Amino acid sequence: MQPYEERLTAPRSWWFIAFLVGVAGALIMLPFGTLPMLGGLIGGAAAAAVVVSAYGSVRVRVVAGSLVAGEAKIPVSALGTAEVLDRDEAAAWRTYKADPRAFMLLRSYIPTALRVEVTDPQDPTPYVYVSTRDPEALSAALSAVRAQ
Template sequence: MTASTTPSYDERLTAPASWWVIAALFGLSLALVFLPYGTIAALLALTAGTCLAGVHVSSQGSMRIRVTDRLLVVGDARIPLDVLGEPQVLRGEEARAWRTYKADLRAFMVMRSYITAAVRVEILDPDDPTPYLYVSTRTPDRLAEAIREKSGQAGTERA
């Protein structure tokens, strides 16, 4: 039996539009600083400032989350589904609590300040010191359902 490589859940977390507006405004403000040195200097500053800010926004805001037949893939991390417990959907105040005062320093956390919902999943592997995963997501119900569905399948395939 071959495992499907098509993810049952696939989400790309990207920076909100307001971050891109701020990047453009940064370039514009840099152009205004260099305007007394001439139009060419201002255009170069506009281009360089906007590009640098855009690269920063792109690198800080981008993350991919996938659930495949056997793995939960979050960025570069690949976590086998058979070591994950029951996913818990977190919204609003509960999500903020797990990001702040309830957080365990050993946890694997992928947080995005511009996303208020998350999924928390316990790690059941006794050899892994990581107690749980906390993943910011725009669609926590779909992610939790995909983890439940695929981890149930992974458990039956192993047995």
């Protein structure tokens, strides 16, 4: 069995926006001279790049009998039925169908997701919602671990 691993990286346009934040920093510092302007460019772009990198570095994995989604590590034995969500269904489960008790690892720039029921009676979380670019593969990996 091939383990599942995916990094939910930020889109390229966000990196361009980080550069634009640096340009804005440079323009703010322009009246103070060339060196402060360069500092504003580098500092603003670096700060925005750190934010984009941190937000886009979350990983989704199925390893050692667990679903690891960001900071959450959920044993597959505590999970029930997985539902592959297309663009429209994922949007519905992010908004009006969402349960406030659910664990949601969502990224707005990823249109598809996987919703997995939590069957552990001790856990008040009704389901896990995970944004993923390949929900079918994640579902298959969970099924393969469950079958072992």
